[in-house]
Amino acid sequence: MRKQSISVHFARAVLRHTVRLGVDPLPLLRHHRITPRLLREPHARIAIERFADLQVATMQALGDEALGYGQRPIPLGSWDMMCHAVIGSATLGQALARLCRFYALFGHDPASAFEVSGDQAAVRLREQGTTAVDPYLKELFLFNVHRFGSWLVQEHLPLYRTRLDYPPAAQPDDYRRMFLASPVDFEAGRCALEFPAGLMDRPVVQNEATLRRFLRHPVLIMLTQQYPRATWTAQVRDLVRQNLLAMPELGEVAAALEVHPQTLRRRLAREGTTFKDIKNQLRRDVALHYLGRRGLSIEEIAHRAGFSESSAFIRAFKGWTGVTPYAYRKGL
Numbered sequence: 001m002r003k004q005s006i007s008v009h010f011a012r013a014v015l016r017h018t019v020r021l022g023v024d025p026l027p028l029l030r031h032h033r034i035t036p037r038l039l040r041e042p043h044a045r046i047a048i049e050r051f052a053d054l055q056v057a058t059m060q061a062l063g064d065e066a067l068g069y070g071q072r073p074i075p076l077g078s079w080d081m082m083c084h085a086v087i088g089s090a091t092l093g094q095a096l097a098r099l100c101r102f103y104a105l106f107g108h109d110p111a112s113a114f115e116v117s118g119d120q121a122a123v124r125l126r127e128q129g130t131t132a133v134d135p136y137l138k139e140l141f142l143f144n145v146h147r148f149g150s151w152l153v154q155e156h157l158p159l160y161r162t163r164l165d166y167p168p169a170a171q172p173d174d175y176r177r178m179f180l181a182s183p184v185d186f187e188a189g190r191c192a193l194e195f196p197a198g199l200m201d202r203p204v205v206q207n208e209a210t211l212r213r214f215l216r217h218p219v220l221i222m223l224t225q226q227y228p229r230a231t232w233t234a235q236v237r238d239l240v241r242q243n244l245l246a247m248p249e250l251g252e253v254a255a256a257l258e259v260h261p262q263t264l265r266r267r268l269a270r271e272g273t274t275f276k277d278i279k280n281q282l283r284r285d286v287a288l289h290y291l292g293r294r295g296l297s298i299e300e301i302a303h304r305a306g307f308s309e310s311s312a313f314i315r316a317f318k319g320w321t322g323v324t325p326y327a328y329r330k331g332l
Helices: 008-015 025-031 036-040 048-062 078-086 092-104 135-153 172-178 197-201 208-214 218-224 232-242 250-256 261-270 275-291 298-304 310-321 325-330
Strands: 005-007 045-047 111-117 120-126 161-163 192-196
Touching: 005 008, 005 048, 008 025, 008 036, 008 045, 008 048, 025 036, 025 048, 045 048, 048 218, 078 092, 078 135, 078 208, 092 111, 092 120, 092 135, 092 197, 111 197, 120 135, 120 197, 135 172, 135 192, 135 218, 192 197, 232 250, 232 261, 232 275, 250 261, 261 275, 275 298, 275 310, 275 325, 298 310, 298 325, 310 325
Parallel strands: none
Antiparallel strands: 005 045, 111 120, 120 192, 161 192
16 A cells, blocks of 8 residues: 655644643654654654554543544544444435434534535535634544545545635645545635535445444544546546646546556547547536536636636537536526
């Protein structure tokens, strides 16, 4: 497995409330071979395994799965019980709905809700108390939902985007890595994960036996687990989606996949598609998604769909749908 690291910002966030709650962070750091002085270096990074162990140990030391961020602790074992409540779900959508309902039973802030509307499914967070919820608790919850959902279906779940209602505390690229290279919007109106609705029909492939193995170290598994890509089409689609604004060429994608461009063409042809088709489908899907958002101009949607000029976008959109983006939006 490729070595991975994480910004020291996230280690600082894990330890932020230890002193206030009567726990000395220095033994925790030393036990997990993390030099305390690293926490003072803004651009330092630590091994992902050490970070995962530190997070679990800190939760245990505090007796709180929310790491002191909530208005009241989330008792140890809550995550395990949520997993047991969810594991019998037939589909991903059912699992995410159960996950949100589980945490709603305890009235923790922020509240989470699972919603499906048109071509989009989302897990949204809503603050319900009088005290503002710390950003780290929000991103930790959304991260866990995304990675746990991916584990349930054994697939890195693609996201339309992650929305966070605060500015980045670490480098934006660290957040993109957290959410598997999906776009991350900061200072958005509300925190949410937004998925293609079609993913919600994915069958849950895990069971009680695999859950027992997962629960031995879920933090590390969610941080490091890699899932095989089922098809060349899926791999190409993921790479293009991650770089849609730059719109990579076939040669760049082939190089990233370590195959010759002509080999990639043949493999896509055997799967009944072409590189051009994949790019057009992604651009179309992104455009349709954002045309449903009243706050975005046609020019901004064209940019997000990978077009340098809105006129080219309008021509392409009319070719995909038979109408202009303006007419499509008017009909929504």
